[in-house]
Amino acid sequence: MASEVIVDKIAKEIAGDITWSDFPGKSMRKWREIFGVTQLVISKRMGISSSVLSDYEKGRRTPGSGFVKKFVRTLLEIDRERGYVIVKELARGQKLPPSALLDMREFPQKVLLKEVVEAVKGIVLYGSEKLDKQIYGYTVLDSIAAIESMTGQEFLSIMGLTTERVLVFTNVGTGRSPMVAVRVSFLKPGAVVVHGPKAVDPLAVKLAESDGIPFILSQVPDVQSLLNGLRGLLRKKENQ
Amino acid sequence: MASEVIVDKIAKEIAGDITWSDFPGKSMRKWREIFGVTQLVISKRMGISSSVLSDYEKGRRTPGSGFVKKFVRTLLEIDRERGYVIVKELARGQKLPPSALLDMREFPQKVLLKEVVEAVKGIVLYGSEKLDKQIYGYTVLDSIAAIESMTGQEFLSIMGLTTERVLVFTNVGTGRSPMVAVRVSFLKPGAVVVHGPKAVDPLAVKLAESDGIPFILSQVPDVQSLLNGLRGLLRKKENQ
DNA sequence: CTAGTATTTCGACTATTATCGAAACCTATT
């Protein structure tokens, strides 16, 4: 299956292209054509009359952001049923998420670090005074795979739009190499969470300290719970 | 200066994030905070009352796509005056456009290949029967710089969202290496335009032929005219 | 040229956005 991360990214790019365009309607048509869908088909899906789409495409009026969202969602839905043929095509130009990348999300609004700590059942090993820091997203990496397969380049590109996010490493031995990695690549995440180690290497804590990056040990039983915890927080913020 | 291409890309990403969000207002607030601007400041810039922004951020109503665009544009404008401090920060996560990248744009609507040919005063060396092909954007590369400095990775990443675009090479000797490059990296642009060569290598044409990619020789006097021609087409489409 | 699709056009109505301005409400800071 096309990774959800990628589909999401493409969705945003399309939505952005439409919204940023001087002529949203033209861009909508462009995307509709790229996905090879007729006005009739998509309008039926969206539960509206096809003339509505025509009116937009011809610029009689401009769509609201809600409409754009629904439109893009529908395009992607249709494509999913066709086996994501177009998404796959579009994804080719994108950098693929390295297999080490388990999840990557943006929060719809700021989240406090302490909330993330809670979501991952974390113990704060350094930075307890910074728990009110704002966080805008998270990235979850499999540290073994990351170290083996990722180049420095990829490592950088993995951070989403903002660096005000939490970097979560799973599959961690002692926590040392993740912190070293963070050190050498000069990216400064808002916080680092490690999952897995029985005992945390004191040097890791020291590194975090000297970089001023809060360092958290997650205590959930397994990776799936970790991902679920974060997703849960995301969903909560979406509906809050 | 931060390259226009990058700023544009970031603009789209932000617009996409807002539009795609379940709570556009929350996302707007997030971005406003990331850019470190108060409601008062930005609303004054936009020529509206600050309560309008508050209403959005609190979800009293959801913004139209026009509003989102204006909002993002204003954020970026403010940041530009501050020396693009935030954009630079955001761009760090992005892949930088290699210096070989002279321009890269998306058309707001489909454009026929023949129109592009006209815009670059091109002679069709192969593919005259495909002039009605649809094109959605263009990428202009300095071929010398490209060959010297770009890795295969970068080469791939240079194509925008769709590959239904024209790849334009400037500074071309015989047209051979650009086509070889296109050959080896498995990207298939909608057409290739070369600018510069006195005489075109027959092998280049042959390669284009066997890949089925229209191959065009531009006859404008210099690179600037080439870029202008393409920009002109873009603008025309925007206002058409 | 003819069916049959797909798209465009347009008048009409309702629901929402776009916008203001004034007053109330928060924090910090003096």
Added chain:
DNA sequence: AATAGGTTTCGATAATAGTCGAAATACTAG
């Protein structure tokens, strides 16, 4: 506790999106 900057709330109004449906066109494959 008084000042001040920032934010929220809310009633009000004009403008516009959101939507339909039917008729007019355009396009395409026989």
